[in-house]
Amino acid sequence: MRRLGSVQRKMSCAFVTEVKDEPSAKRERQPFKVLATETISHKALDADIYSAIPTEKVDGTCCYITTYKDKPYLWARLDRKPNKQADKRFKNFLHSKEKSKEFLWNVEEDFKPVPECWIPAKEIEQLNGNLVPDENGHIPGWVPVEKNSKQYCWHSSVVNYEFEIALVLKHHPDDSELLEISAVPLSDLLEQTLELIGTNINGNPYGLGNKKHPLHFLIPHGAFQIRNLPTLKHSELLSWFEGCTEGKIEGIVWHCNNGYLIKVHRHHLGLCWPIPETYLNSKPVIVNMNLNKYDCAFDTNSLFNQLSKIDKQIFGRLKDIILDI
Template sequence: MRRLGSVQQKIPCVFLTEVREEPSRKRDCQHFQIVATENVNPLALESNIDCALATEKLDGTCCYVTTYNGFTWNVEDDFKSVPDSWISAHRVQHENGHPVPDEHGHIPGWVPVENTNKQYCWHASVVNYEEGLALVLRPHPEDEDLLEIVSVPLSELMEQTLELIGTNVNGNPYGLGSKKHPVHVLAPHGILRVRNAPPVEYQQLYSWFQESHEGRVEGIVWHCNDGTLIKVHRHHLGLKWPTADTFLNSRPIVVHVDGARYNSEALTDPPKNLFSILSSLNGQHFNSIQGIQFEH
């Protein structure tokens, strides 16, 4: 069975960083912050970042689609306990059958998203396991400037990682939905290309985030040809996030969620799930994802 899993993914910063003992610009309860120096991370240079694909970093939570087979793992006593269904993320090294922590002491991994677990209810809202579908945000295949929300077979997302964004994720910096009508979608990593990306140089990146229309994003993730991912956050450069008007919300969007599968639910008042609600908007265009309006 194809399942959706959730985890926090660790990606190195494009610049070498240092810790400062002052309140974080990203987390209210964190009394220190990680800031970038002007020195490019050697890992980025080794991975030839100048030839990498620059993409928008979305502010959400990382997910992974794979076949769920009930894999069981026993972590050593000196690490945080994990659910029996936990599986390690790709690139985690193993020794003698046990996962090895990275240089920061982390062992990233995935846990399956279950419909019955309230902790993952918003993850579950974007997946219809009976139909094998997921709600995905991506550029329209015929117009890169136009976004679309579309129902995609989970089989097409196998072994991919995606970002869950929406009403109840990370303070909803994109203003999606409302308390009455929460909206969540999955965006495949690397799908939102940064056109005319700035060179990997501190001052030029700082100016791009400050002055460019396309720079009103949480950050950039570079996808290097050797498979390495490198990132930079606005807050690494001492800049505020979220911005008043994010770049994501400047892009028009169309809904392509076929209502045929959900007619029985679409007739209820209110509809039972997000698939049913969006199917009632099938084919409609909006000025932005924030501007999607529901009749119910």
């Protein structure tokens, strides 16, 4: 079976999109909407989307696991963005009548500084030895999440570098209808991208934990494959999102044979997100930490320690897990 969850190329929409002069329901201060037409995009067809693996698009923040200080480390997404002057020039260009021309960046002068440990995402193109910004004028990249990081405290809560493990949510290996929270060796996740979800991420669309006892997990990209997806037609996908339990998700990501990712978001179809009840919260979940093999003692307030107290317990849904120190 094809391995999912490794570092992939930038996502493209499955359908040709058009811009409507209406305020975006997804992004604040964006005065337009991007909606899908009924035409499948050339990028999707070229990537052979019909033979691709459809998976649930999980609403969180993207992470990456690779080596740092000779150990597997969790890295947080940090895009290198243009400074104020360059951003103004770029926006003027986007609103000008010269879109047929190419905007010329000076990477050394046009972008804000990033930490020395910053690395660019692997899929970023290079031209004459310089990184090429994407269509938004950003250079996607990563920074390592240090232990007890204040800036990335929710990221650091799901990893333990002493024992080199991470808190992961995925299907139970023996029961696809059961979710499992487990401590996974970071070495098993090397060179994969994952989504961090939880109490303090993206408005917590899955209702995890609470302010007093926050709860966060990592989900490998591609972990939740969609089994009963309708044909790739605008109307049928719209009906599936609106009427099926499996459709109560943020969107779909197709993992194509050539490594490309093709997506469709509920907003592309004019549908709302977040929604009150999600598919992720329709399944029972077991806490299966299995920490005995590590012979470890965790900090009292750590998420690892809190979850170890409810090890082997099964909950009706993720929302039902309430930690109590």
